[in-house]
Amino acid sequence: MTEQPVSSPSGETDVENFADVVTLGEGNPLVLDSGEMLGAIEVAYKTWGRLNADKSNAILICHALTGDHYVCGTNPITGKGGWWENMVGPGKPVDTDRYYIICSNVLGSCAGTTGPASLNPITGKAYGPDFPVITLGDMVRAQALLLDHLGIDTLFSVIGGSMGGMQTLQWAAAYPDRVKTVVAIATTWRHSAQNIAFHEVGRQAIMADVNWAHGRYMDDPRAEPPHAGLAVARMAAHITYMSESGLTSRFGRNLQDRDKVAFGFDADFQIESYLRHQGISFVDRFDANSYLYITRAMDYYDLSAPYDGVLAEAFRETKTRFCVISFTSDWLYTTEESRHIVRSLNAVGARVSFANIDMDKGHDSFLLDCPEMNDMVAGFLQSEARSIGVNS
């Protein structure tokens, strides 16, 4: 799928101006953290805006667990708007009129970049369980290959929330010279025992589905994928994306189209109906094996592990400037975890802006329209662009 840049009648470039799938690493395979190698990989990506003459205005957006590269504009898979339209677009905090914005689908995912649903060139079938286990480090390596391909050496900013935020920190740690600024939202530097536990429940739900077939459900084109298990995994995860108070204010114990309980196992409560919808609609757009591989990558993520748990050491001598944002009601990646990141950065003299935003929508706050977050990101980018001397 290749779209050519579209020019509007006024001669300005349309916001959605480029989407492509590029083959990278041919003849020079990606060496993964596991030690395995992935030969030529495909990376699906989109760009918005124009790269300026000195290539100083490039911003990489990193998506979350179930996201993709359709940040804004229409997502051709879902037919809906992009996942971060509040944040990215003309005149938005990440302003497509000023910056050249790139987002690629992560390695292991299923929206165009190589993952377990891709064809294994050795067998001619989908990789399935033969896909190598990947890490956040590997995802970022694939992004770096894409930037090489695009001829971009240095990023003005790497921006992301949740797993996207993990990638921003990974970028700063792995490629300190290529990242001027980082915006890390609603994220953590390592998955906690509770984070791992919730992911393990999701993986077990998928693997308990007989249709999973030990990961080989794609071998028989007539076979059903493990939709029931994947839906349960999504439901369990979705609870962690919302706060208790947010659920109470939005759903409480409100009943579904009834004035009394039905004394049965259909969805009596609105929260049940909502969760079931989240599960059912998810399976149409996401691959069960990708869910296994990406949750595994997140569980393996621990930036402090090579330094005996001392996170600050991952950023020693960093020159990157950081903006860290947490939400008071986020119990998945808590304010305390963001504070630990900030303290660790302070310990090595890094420049950090930090905001803990009072919003009751839980972890998913970063995806919602949050004026305080928007103002913080817009202000940080404007100030750093001025300081660094980035031309639009």
Place this chain on the structure above:
Amino acid sequence: MTEQPVSSPSGETDVENFADVVTLGEGNPLVLDSGEMLGAIEVAYKTWGRLNADKSNAILICHALTGDHYVCGTNPITGKGGWWENMVGPGKPVDTDRYYIICSNVLGSCAGTTGPASLNPITGKAYGPDFPVITLGDMVRAQALLLDHLGIDTLFSVIGGSMGGMQTLQWAAAYPDRVKTVVAIATTWRHSAQNIAFHEVGRQAIMADVNWAHGRYMDDPRAEPPHAGLAVARMAAHITYMSESGLTSRFGRNLQDRDKVAFGFDADFQIESYLRHQGISFVDRFDANSYLYITRAMDYYDLSAPYDGVLAEAFRETKTRFCVISFTSDWLYTTEESRHIVRSLNAVGARVSFANIDMDKGHDSFLLDCPEMNDMVAGFLQSEARSIGVNS
């Protein structure tokens, strides 16, 4: 199964002195909250200690979601000790040397009391999905029938944690003249949207298991029960029983028998292995349909519903004295929820003792050895027994 009271050589009654299954409601069926009726029901129960002459020393212990009537002594189903041996026994806070203690398996469960795994007298097969949906009110009605059968009009105390705590409050609201005191631990007066959400994930996991067979997995004795789905349900629930900090201090990111991750989907982390064990060991002792029915009953529970959400009205003119205990790290039924119960009781002039115990083990703290909880319960019972004039 009937055991006769056992006398020790000293002539004193053994702690485990009576277990029985009794048939109740013959000719006078139990009318359920749903409007349906259950004819003769079986209720499995155990007693410890001796009922005194004026029958004033009877205590009813109420068990939690997956509990049973084996409070202390050896559980013949698991071969392990009872679930509340820290709390109940000779010289323990609920002292079997002083009180006559009763615990019955709740209606809908699977340890001897009538539930979906019991034979439906109409079909000659297990009820399965034909079992009527029950409520906490129905569970307590069945307990009241048992007390009638035992000739006990008034309980000195009703004591329980979690769903057991919900039953204690239900007792005080439904039978105010039969309950002198209540000890409600780590509990709530209504299931919140988040509580319902977690239970719905568990139910969906069970119902997604093809072996569930629309609840009729017992019809074919050669069929496998839905163990995989039930294990996932248990794993998801188990996370809610522990605190984030408790998980971190107990497991953190510790690896399982390895010094590095295995880059695969086996249990790499100790928390994964622990959770899997919780799931696998649960299915040997619990029936999947019972799990559906009891979680449904908990979700339906809302003591304030008949009073437009004003909980205090459920206890208007109560003479029962209450002891309410919460744990700082319990995020399933939070301290704030216990405070709401206390404030509501205060609003109608009820006598309430309240303690919020600083313990980092989460919801399951009530099942663990917690000296502060033990002291609080022991002190409350001793003081109230003196005040009321209960003879040992």
